[in-house]
Amino acid sequence: MAQGIDFQISARDGKARRCALSTPRGEIRTPAFMPVGTAATVKAMLPGSVRETGADILLGNTYHLMLRPGAQRVHDLGGLHRFMNWDRPILTDSGGFQVMSLADLRRLSEDGVKFRSHIDGSEHMLSPETSMEIQKLLGSDIVMCFDECPALPADRERIAESMRLSMRWAQRSRDAFGDRPGHALFGIQQGGLEEDLRGESAEALAAIGFDGYAIGGLAVGEGQEAMFGCLDFAPGQLPDDKPRYLMGVGKPDDIVGAVRRGVDMFDCVLPSRSGRTGQGLTRRGPVNLRNARHKDDPRPLDPECACPCCSGYSRAYLHHVVRSGEIIASMLLTWHNLHYYQELMQGLRDAIEAGRLDAFAADFDAQRAQGDLPPV
Ligand SMILES: [Zn+2]
Numbered sequence: 001m002a003q004g005i006d007f008q009i010s011a012r013d014g015k016a017r018r019c020a021l022s023t024p025r026g027e028i029r030t031p032a033f034m035p036v037g038t039a040a041t042v043k044a045m046l047p048g049s050v051r052e053t054g055a056d057i058l059l060g061n062t063y064h065l066m067l068r069p070g071a072q073r074v075h076d077l078g079g080l081h082r083f084m085n086w087d088r089p090i091l092t093d094s095g096g097f098q099v100m101s102l103a104d105l106r107r108l109s110e111d112g113v114k115f116r117s118h119i120d121g122s123e124h125m126l127s128p129e130t131s132m133e134i135q136k137l138l139g140s141d142i143v144m145c146f147d148e149c150p151a152l153p154a155d156r157e158r159i160a161e162s163m164r165l166s167m168r169w170a171q172r173s174r175d176a177f178g179d180r181p182g183h184a185l186f187g188i189q190q191g192g193l194e195e196d197l198r199g200e201s202a203e204a205l206a207a208i209g210f211d212g213y214a215i216g217g218l219a220v221g222e223g224q225e226a227m228f229g230c231l232d233f234a235p236g237q238l239p240d241d242k243p244r245y246l247m248g249v250g251k252p253d254d255i256v257g258a259v260r261r262g263v264d265m266f267d268c269v270l271p272s273r274s275g276r277t278g279q280g281l282t283r284r285g286p287v288n289l290r291n292a293r294h295k296d297d298p299r300p301l302d303p304e305c306a307c308p309c310c311s312g313y314s315r316a317y318l319h320h321v322v323r324s325g326e327i328i329a330s331m332l333l334t335w336h337n338l339h340y341y342q343e344l345m346q347g348l349r350d351a352i353e354a355g356r357l358d359a360f361a362a363d364f365d366a367q368r369a370q371g372d373l374p375p376v
Contacts, residue, residue, distance in 0.1 A: 002179075002180065002181060002182070002183060002184055002185070002211050003181040003182065004023065004024050004181050004182035004183075005021070005022065005023055005182070005183075005184045005211050006020075006021070006022040007019060007020070007021050007022075007211075007212070007241065007242060007243055008020050008022075009241075010353070011352050011353045011355075012352070013351070013352045013355050013356075013357040013358075014260060014357060014358075015235070015236070015260065015261055015262035016031070016259050016260055016261075016262065016348075016352050016357050017030070017031075017262065017264060017352065018030070018031075018349050018352040018353050019243065019264055021212070021243050021264075023089050023141050023142075023182065023184065024141075024182040025081070025087065025088050025089045025090075025141055026056060026057075026088045026089055027056065028056040028057050028089055028265075029056055029345075029349060030243060030264040030265055030349075031255075031259045031263070031264055031265070031266070031345055031348050031349060031352075032056060032057065032264065032265050032266070032345060033055070033255070033266050033267070033268075033341045033342060033344075033345045034055070034057050034058060034059045034091060034265065034266065034267040035050055035053075035055050035058055035059070035267075035271070035272060035338055035341075036058075036059045036061070036267055036268065036269045036272060037050075037058045037059060037060050037084065037086070037090075038060070038061045038064050038269075039061070039064050039065070039068070040060065040065060040069075040074070040080060040083055040084040041084060042058065042272055042334075042338075043272055043276065043330070043334065044272070044275065044276065044327075044330040044331045044334040045272075045331070045334055045335065045338070047084060047085050047086040049335060050086070050338065051086075051088065053307070053335065053338040053339045053341075053342045054339070054342030054343070054345070054346060055088075055338065055342060056088060056089065057088060057089040057090065057091060057141075057142075058086055058088070058089075058090050058091070059090070059091050059092070059093065059267045060080055060090050060091070060092045060093075060138065060140065061092070061093055061095075061098060062092050062093055062094055062095035062098075062131060062134055062135060062138070063093075063095040063098035063099055063102065063103070063126075064098070065080070065092075065134075065138060066095065066124070066126075066134050067117045067118075067119055067120075067122075067124070068119060071133075071134040071137040071138055072137060074137065074138055074139075075137040075138070075139070079138065079139030080092075080138040080139050080140065081139060089141040089142065090138075090139075090140050090141055090142070091140065091141065091142035091143075091144070091186075091267070092135045092138055092140035092142070092143060092144065093144050093247070094126075094131045094135070094143075094144040094145060094146040094147060094173075094188075095126050095131055095134070095146070096113070096126065096131070096146050096147045096148060096149065097147075097149050097216075097247070097248075099113050099115050099126055100113070100148070100149065100151075102118050103115035103116060103117065103118055103124075104116040104117075104118055104121070108148065110165070110168075111127055112125055112126050112127025112128065112129075112130065112146070112169075113125070113126050113127070113148075126146065127146065127169075127172075128145070128146040128169045128170075128172035128173040128176055129172065129176045131146035131173070132146070132173055132176040132177050133176070136180070140183070141182075141183060141184065142183075142184045142185075142186060142211075142212070143177060143183060143184065143185050143186070144185075144186050144188065144214065145166075145169065145170045145173040145174075145185065145186065145187050145188050145210075146169050146172075146173050147166040147169055147170065147188045147190060147216055148162050148165055148166050148169070148190075149162070149166075149190065149216055149217045149220065150162045150192070150217070151220055151221065152192060152193070152217070152220050152221055152222045153221075153222070154192065156192075156194060156197075159190075159191060159192035159194065159197060160191075160194075160197055162190065163190040163191045163192075163197055163200070163201050166188065166190045166201070166216075167190075167201060167204040167205070170187050170188070170204070170205055170208055170210075171208055173185065173187075174187075174208050174209070174210070184211035184212060185210055185211055186210055186211060186212040186213060186214050186243075186245060187205035187208065187210035187212075187213050187214070188205075188213075188214040188215075188216040188247070189201045189202050189205060189213060189214065189215050189216060189217075189234065189237070189238060190216050190217045191217070192217060193222060193226055193229065193230045195233050198230070198233065198234050198237055199237050202234075202237035202238050203237075205238075206238075206239055210242070211242065211243075212242050212243040212244070212245060212265075213238040213239065213242055213243070213244055213245070214244070214245040214246070214247050215231070215234050215235065215238075215244065215245070215246045215247065215263070216247050218230060218231075218246065218247075218248075218249065219246075219247075219248045219249045219250055219254070220248075224251075224253070224254060224257070227249075227254070228257050228258075228261070231246075231257070231258055231261040231262075231263065232261060235261055235262035235263055236262060243264045243265055244262060244263050244264050244265070245263070245264065245265035245266070245267075246258050246263045246265070246266055247267065248267065248268060249266050249267075249268055250266065250268050250270070251268075251270060252281065252340075252341070252344055252364075252368075253364075253365075253368070255341075255344065255345075255348075256344075256348065256361055256364055259348050259352075259357075260357060260361060270337075271334070271337035271338050271340070271341045272334050272337065272338065274286070274333070274337055275330055275332075275333035275334030275335075275336070275337045275338075276330040276333070276334065278290040278322040278329065278333065279333070279337075280301045280302070280318070280333055280336055280337065281336075281337045281340050281341070282301060282302045282305070282340060282372075283302065283304065283340070283364075283367045283368070284302075284367055284368060284370050284371060284372055284373070285368045285371060285372060287301060287372050289301070289315065289318045289319050289322045289329075289333070290319070290322050290323065291319075292319075293375050294315040294316060294318065294319040295316060295319055296316055296376065297314060297315035297316050297319075297375075297376050298314045298315075298316060298376070299314060299315055299373065299376070300313065300314060300315065301313075301315055301318060301333075301336060302336070302340070303373075305336065305339065305340065305343075306339075307335055307336045307339035307340075308332070308335055309332040309333065309335050309336035309339075310336060313332060318332065318333065344364075347360060347364075348360065
């Protein structure tokens, strides 16, 4: 493990783990949810507010930041933490996933991916070496290996080839990352839904040696049942004594299911993106504030929630500002959604410590089964 990075497992309940990942910029309590700050901002939130929801770490996107404002510029302005005014840990993705989903005219080779920016058409190259350099310029605390992720469904041959390319890129990422005390490098397991390919990938990564291990290539359209099927074996193939991160997941019920299967870290745009489209995520499930049923409702979005949205505003007000396209609608609902996610993570951590994760999960399901509050 890199100097200055420490990982301790303090409790277990079944396959679930309660851990702490320490970095020079602060401790990350796991199971952890990382809000997504794509373009050096968690949209509609001040960094201090994100911290107040309980987040220990943010995620930044290499692909977006390299194109605009540019990694060298961020570096020259003091690094990403200073630039966006967030002094706690930041994890950056490698750009690999987004270049495949967003960029134009991609050309994949053994060396890396050549592509054109979706913003201005300019030509760029991402490879294990350039991705490590960009993430270093940004000043990321947790750096992700550059990998390739095929969209599912894909045939087994394609998945195997892609996974083996990603493992060669993992070694090149490790070599290019070098020795950076206080900074962690995570490897990414691939192999689609195939147990033997996931196992081969896990072995290759463990042989190289990383500070943490991500499960990549899931939540790409396979559905929850298939994802859970894969998570029944994938986390257990990875080293037990390092953090395990499920990339791009997910809905609250995805997270609860994945924690029970041994995953420690998550990121997803869902709570922030939903907050900008009038959707509140609550313990009783999603609530669409655009719906006319809220027009005269004086109750808060979630009467049991202590966030600034629920303690100060009615559903009627939220309905009004969502319908009017007011900026405060995004601010309040994003705050609530992130607060709800962090409260869920705290609940999971407490339950693992107390050895009552099964009861917590049963209660979680029961509350969601009730559905939203009955109309007034
Ligand atoms: Zn709330």
